[in-house]
Amino acid sequence: MGGPGDHRRDQHRAGLTLSGRPPRAVVIGSGPNGLAAAIELARAGVRVEVREAAAVVGGGLRSTELTLPGFVHDVCSAIHPLAVASPALADVEVEWVHPDAPAAHPLDDGSAVMLERSLEETAAGLGADGSAYRALVGPFVRAWPDLVRLRAGAALRTVGPRSLLAGLAGARPLAERRFRHERARALFAGQGAHSLLPLERRPSGGVALVLLVLGHAVGWPFPRGGAQRLADALAARFLELGGEVRTGSPVDELPRADLVLADLAPRELVRIAGDRLPGRYARALTRYRHGPGAFKLDWALSAPIPWRAAEAARAGTVHLGGSLEEIADSERRAWSDAPAERPFVLLAQQGRFDPTRGQTAWAYCHVPNGCAVDMTERIEAQVERFAPGFRARVLARHAMGPAALQAHNRNLVGGDLNNGAMDLGQLFFRPARRLVPYRTPLRGLYLCSAATPPGGGVHGLCGFAAARVALGDLGITAPSPRTTTS
Ligand SMILES: Cc1cc2nc3c(=O)[nH]c(=O)nc-3n(C[C@H](O)[C@H](O)[C@H](O)COP(=O)(O)OP(=O)(O)OC[C@H]3O[C@@H](n4cnc5c(N)ncnc54)[C@H](O)[C@@H]3O)c2cc1C
Numbered sequence: 048m049g050g051p052g053d054h055r056r057d058q059h060r061a062g063l064t065l066s067g068r069p070p071r072a073v074v075i076g077s078g079p080n081g082l083a084a085a086i087e088l089a090r091a092g093v094r095v096e097v098r099e100a101a102a103v104v105g106g107g108l109r110s111t112e113l114t115l116p117g118f119v120h121d122v123c124s125a126i127h128p129l130a131v132a133s134p135a136l137a138d139v140e141v142e143w144v145h146p147d148a149p150a151a152h153p154l155d156d157g158s159a160v161m162l163e164r165s166l167e168e169t170a171a172g173l174g175a176d177g178s179a180y181r182a183l184v185g186p187f188v189r190a191w192p193d194l195v196r197l198r199a200g201a202a203l204r205t206v207g208p209r210s211l212l213a214g215l216a217g218a219r220p221l222a223e224r225r226f227r228h229e230r231a232r233a234l235f236a237g238q239g240a241h242s243l244l245p246l247e248r249r250p251s252g253g254v255a256l257v258l259l260v261l262g263h264a265v266g267w268p269f270p271r272g273g274a275q276r277l278a279d280a281l282a283a284r285f286l287e288l289g290g291e292v293r294t295g296s297p298v299d300e301l302p303r304a305d306l307v308l309a310d311l312a313p314r315e316l317v318r319i320a321g322d323r324l325p326g327r328y329a330r331a332l333t334r335y336r337h338g339p340g341a342f343k344l345d346w347a348l349s350a351p352i353p354w355r356a357a358e359a360a361r362a363g364t365v366h367l368g369g370s371l372e373e374i375a376d377s378e379r380r381a382w383s384d385a386p387a388e389r390p391f392v393l394l395a396q397q398g399r400f401d402p403t404r405g406q407t408a409w410a411y412c413h414v415p416n417g418c419a420v421d422m423t424e425r426i427e428a429q430v431e432r433f434a435p436g437f438r439a440r441v442l443a444r445h446a447m448g449p450a451a452l453q454a455h456n457r458n459l460v461g462g463d464l465n466n467g468a469m470d471l472g473q474l475f476f477r478p479a480r481r482l483v484p485y486r487t488p489l490r491g492l493y494l495c496s497a498a499t500p501p502g503g504g505v506h507g508l509c510g511f512a513a514a515r516v517a518l519g520d521l522g523i524t525a526p527s528p529r530t531t532t533s
Pocket residue numbers: 075076077078079080081082098099100101104105106107108122123124125126127128129130296297298299310311315319341343411452455456457458459463464465466495496497498502503504505506
């Protein structure tokens with residue numbers, strides 16, 4: 048790493064360092080953000096090496112036979128609306144599986160509220176709340192074509208100030224204000240729970256809106272064969288651009304290179320950088336707040352899950368938690384010291400739509416950070432509640448609590464899957480209050496993980512943005528961004 052002065056800037060603009068060689072970068076970590084950063088740097092002519100601690104690339108995109116031979120499970124992420132919508136992951140070859148409906152939310156009366164691809168069909172399923180749903184979600188869906196083309200002005204005009212403000216609200220107050228009936232409130236609460244925030248807290252309502260809009264705009268697909276296919280496609284694109292990947296290669300001290308991009312949890316960067324980081328910045332990274340953890344189950348099944356509500360069989364993702372009240376209680380408890388007795392469960396039934404990986408299903412619930420309680424019984428009881436006979440179809444199961452998740456990937460601190468709480472205080476300023484969050488005070492060193500904006504999820508935008516900032520600091524003009532394939 049070295050500081051680009053004006054003279055150096057000119058040299059780098061020509062794609063050369065002072066010594067006349069192309070600039071060299073090391074990306075630490077091969078999660079979607081690490082790989083997106085590596086691709087962006089390599090596209091600009093930088094020589095890039097990715098170093099990954101695990102034996103396989105992908106970070107949160109790994110899949111493997113966790114239960115029985117022939118059953119391929121997603122170890123972390125499974126459902127990828129953010130990935131298909133993201134320009135950072137656009138030019139890779141992946142076969143996406145689109146279930147008939149993005150999501151189902153079964154209720155105790157034996158029915159299910161459906162998030163359909165069509166806004167109109169979703170609204171029709173909400174009865175008297177249909178027009179309120181159209182009014183809340185419709186403006187964002189109409190603004191989508193402008194949003195993906197980064198035409199912010201046009202998008203803002205379409206969305207309007209009232210809807211924009213709704214995006215900053217808590218999911219619970221927003222749902223209670225806009226909807227009169229339990230079905231729409233429950234659907235909205237389930238979406239808001241993806242924020243990993245108490246539903247009263249901002250901006251859990253914004254997260255609900257993003258997911259609903261993505262459901263209508265691009266769907267909630269997953270890669271045929273497992274999430275690993277997306278990681279492998281990203282790695283293949285990177286290698287095609289001349290990049291180098293070293294797996295089984297944990298980084299314990301800062302590598303020497305013109306640029307180092309860290310796809311890491313802030314505290315891991317502190318560990319690696321030691322006292323080379325200015326004390327004030329290191330302290331800010333150490334104070335960075337993590338959110339609740341996840342407790343995850345994977346099942347090999349003898350047959351698809353026997354949902355009481357037949358419509359739930361059409362959805363890739365099923366939200367199990369009943370009413371808004373019950374989901375709000377579960378998410379509040381994830382921020383206390385004891386998890387919910389009846390946790391809100393996010394379930395994906397990939398095997399129903401993708402026979403290449405066996406009849407698999409994947410589910411997790413939120414628990415307090417680092418919690419050691421075994422949630423297997425509680426999660427399975429929630430599935431059984433909406434699908435009597437489910438347990439009889441379980442051939443084998445695999446459980447991972449927060450400690451096992453962190454052992455699998457050290458970015459999952461205490462099981463926190465977003466690499467840091469995403470409340471308003473840490474949404475725009477992640478991981479510290481700096482004008483450009485990706486740049487650290489150490490010249491040439493950048494953070495590019497989900498601990499930077501826009502935060503958790505498989506979209507690669509943190510890596511993409513960090514790479515562009517780093518290229519700019521070297522005086523290299525980045526190639527123009529790609530557009531999404533969807
Ligand atoms: C249970 C679970 C379910 C999820 N479900 C979804 C979902 O359905 N959809 C979705 O969009 N998102 C989901 N996510 C979130 C998503 O996986 C993450 O937000 C995303 O992977 C973050 O990407 P990243 O590149 O920042 O980091 P990661 O994907 O965490 O990658 C970081 C990489 O860095 C490596 N690393 C760490 N330290 C070092 C070191 N010192 N040296 C070398 N390598 C190192 C790690 O081994 C890892 O490979 C889920 C996460 C979990 C845990």
